[in-house]
Amino acid sequence: MKAGWLWFLQRVTAALIVIILYSHIFRVHYVELGQPILFAGVALRLKDLLILLTDSSLLLLALFHGLNGVRAVLLDYEFFTKHEKRISWSLLIIGIIFFFGGVKGLWAFLIIK
Amino acid sequence: MVTFKIERFDPDVDKAPYFKTYEVMAEKEMSVLEALFYIVENLDGSLAFRYSCRGAVCGSCAMRINGKNRLACQTLIKTLRAKTITVSALPHLPVIKDLVVDMDHFFAKYEKVKPYLINPSPAPAKERTQSVKERARIDEMINCILCGACYSACTVAATDPQFLGPAALTKAYRFLADSRDAARGERLKLVDGEHGALRCHTLFNCAEACPKYIVPTYSIQKLKGGLYGKQS
């Protein structure tokens, strides 16, 4: 049933990403269209706990959705089916590294003055 | 005169497939299959192809005609609206000779989904009856003639040899949705897993190909729902 869980989570994350990502893009790039993106501005925006949390969850959701998508693409091909375990673990590790890297990057805006 | 470009390939002799051109005296209402008969009788007796019923019932003569998988018997030359008609074997299947493909994988997967009624309860004296409404749910899927046009058109089946494919999955749903069948759990287990129903990416190539206008994707989506406990 592992296939079932991954398939289901791919759908759930897709639905959430569509909502969160589109509002993220709108907020960051349309509302302040043409404004330079500056460290101080981002820091101010992330001070809002709600935004910090949605950005962090978007990071998690998008990484899962994207890397699980890569897994699905690879397993479409006979060549990669043989290496399913290795592929799954590699993608999981990439996901963990980039998630914590990304969270660290977001926190930096609040800590570094 | 209609020009037929036909793909020839005898794996025992030829290194690679090649196209051979034939000029066919096409009559009104002539089907592609009849043109193939004309070629065998008048031009080249060595051309190999499968056929049986000539009436779009047996599913033997599925082949690739002008870029689409079709039944040769069902396809009239005039509806193709082309001076040149290109005919080749169903793509992504091993060629036995010319237009004859090896359907072993197709039928192996078909057998995997147990394409027969499973109901351990003793049969009633006359027959297991269905209401009109119950039967209507499987009307579409029952039209399948197992020609392999959908399976050959399915990109996922072409790249992932373990994928069950549209025809087998449609058959699986045909019995799952049958009010007389009693093996729901078993059937769902057969289409579960990494290479079962969930591997379908809803490309609709199968629906484009089906000469009986079945939409296998509908059945497959119903199976996916069934895997998550949705009654259907």
Next chain:
Amino acid sequence: MLNNLKKESILACQSGVGMWAFLLHRLTGLALIFYLLMHIMVISTSLRGPHAFNQLLAVLTSQPFIIADLGLLAAVLFHGLNGIRILFFDLGVGIRIQKIIFWAVIAAAALIWGVTLYLTLPFIMGK
């Protein structure tokens, strides 16, 4: 014994709009995961302080990158909206009108993209 599979591209399959939707979805998906990883790395220059971050972002908001961003937006719009199309199918909705839904997706994406192009044009033309 019999192993004479002809070499055939996956495009040898019937190519109705469903096939193109799938191919585009897959290509944009792969492009977007690549972008996401880049995006995370770019934002993480915050760890090197405001100066490094501002300097990098000044480069990334220059003209060539704005044009590239429009390509990115097209990918995001198609992948997202076609994703909704796929979600509908998974809910059992609209399977038999998939072509109409595909063109609706294209129309919606083109509309939003066009409006955005209009809004960003002044910045592309230089300012």
